[in-house]
Amino acid sequence: MLATERVRSWCDDPNADGCDVRMFAFARLLPDGGVVVSDREPPVRRFSASGARLADIARRGGGPGELRNIIAMRLLGTDSVLLFANNEMRLVRASLDGRGGSSETVMPPMTVQDMDFLGTQLAAWTAGRVTRAGEEATGAVLEVFADSTRNRVRFTYELPSQHEAGSGEFVRPLAPLAAVPRTVLGAGGDAAYTAASTYSVHVVPAEGERWTLTVDRPARRITRAERDSVVRTVRDRATRLARDPRLKGAAAQAEEGLRQLPTRHAAITGLVVLRDGSVWVRTMPEAGASRVRWDAFARDGTRIGQLALRLQEQLLDGEASSLLVGRIDDAGVPTLTLYRVVRTERE
Numbered sequence: 001m002l003a004t005e006r007v008r009s010w011c012d013d014p015n016a017d018g019c020d021v022r023m024f025a026f027a028r029l030l031p032d033g034g035v036v037v038s039d040r041e042p043p044v045r046r047f048s049a050s051g052a053r054l055a056d057i058a059r060r061g062g063g064p065g066e067l068r069n070i071i072a073m074r075l076l077g078t079d080s081v082l083l084f085a086n087n088e089m090r091l092v093r094a095s096l097d098g099r100g101g102s103s104e105t106v107m108p109p110m111t112v113q114d115m116d117f118l119g120t121q122l123a124a125w126t127a128g129r130v131t132r133a134g135e136e137a138t139g140a141v142l143e144v145f146a147d148s149t150r151n152r153v154r155f156t157y158e159l160p161s162q163h164e165a166g167s168g169e170f171v172r173p174l175a176p177l178a179a180v181p182r183t184v185l186g187a188g189g190d191a192a193y194t195a196a197s198t199y200s201v202h203v204v205p206a207e208g209e210r211w212t213l214t215v216d217r218p219a220r221r222i223t224r225a226e227r228d229s230v231v232r233t234v235r236d237r238a239t240r241l242a243r244d245p246r247l248k249g250a251a252a253q254a255e256e257g258l259r260q261l262p263t264r265h266a267a268i269t270g271l272v273v274l275r276d277g278s279v280w281v282r283t284m285p286e287a288g289a290s291r292v293r294w295d296a297f298a299r300d301g302t303r304i305g306q307l308a309l310r311l312q313e314q315l316l317d318g319e320a321s322s323l324l325v326g327r328i329d330d331a332g333v334p335t336l337t338l339y340r341v342v343r344t345e346r347e
Contacts, residue, residue, distance in 0.1 A: 004339035018053035024326030055098030133172030179266035186273035
């Protein structure tokens with residue numbers, strides 16, 4: 001078993017300068033012991049190792065030099081950060097001191113399912129169109145450049161696609177409680193992906209042969225209480241939306257989604273590849289549990305161990321020996337903590 005020992009935290013005081021983060025979409029450890037943190041909107045906040053706010057990186061807005069969203073972030077060396085904003089289709093190289101940087105327009109392919117940085121190279125997970133959303137399709141991870149003629153396939157993969165033939169750029173939403181395919185790219189150039197419905201993860205290391213991790217852990221059944229809660233939530237939301245004359249079909253669409261409710265949860269609910277290539281798999285928690293199991297594996301597939309984290313905690317950065325964990329508690333208060341990972345006993 002693995003356990004954690006606290007090293008340092010940021011935003012222990014929710015009223016501290018810069019600690020109004022609504023969600024931890026991104027957080028990266030800096031060589032000086034500090035961090036950069038952002039939700040899916042600018043700015044990116046930089047904090048020192050002692051917790052002081054040092055600078056805001058990138059501005060929120062629609063004017064020159066401003067961004068409306070951030071969907072990918074990666075450190076570039078020791079003094080810059082890479083950002084990609086899909087509203088503006090802009091790749092930004094921003095200085096960590098908040099004094100600006102450079103940007104260029106980058107147009108991803110039409111069938112993008114996710115975007116991130118493979119190491120420090122902007123990359124897109126693309127998938128072919130299918131007859132019905134959720135059918136498996138062959139996709140590719142593309143290195144994406146401002147000059148699209150330079151785009152290069154890094155590797156191909158197979159996962160359920162949401163790009164239906166004839167739907168243009170529209171991506172069909174999954175049914176409530178359906179397994180959400182997971183795709184991740186690591187800072188070290190490693191990648192991993194899973195359909196999530198079963199405990200099977202495909203790993204593409206930066207070097208060496210790709211491998212598949214399969215664990216005999218069946219997905220648990222959806223309880224009656226969980227199903228009833230989702231039905232109430234979906235129907236209540238559809239009723240509210242249907243009050244808008246433009247959304248009169250909301251109720252019918254909601255009922256269609258409810259007819260597709262699965263009987264079992266996803267086996268995997270999170271997937272992270274850390275800087276050292278270690279792969280961390282978040283499993284579906286038991287009904288009513290306050291903690292969730294994470295399984296850790298080295299870049300070559302060797303099992304590292306099992307760690308229990310609170311439901312609200314998410315892995316954001318680090319390596320097998322140290323983890324940067326973000327948490328938004330039930331009151332909406334954010335805390336970011338660096339933990340040392342220790343082994344407590346044999347599994």
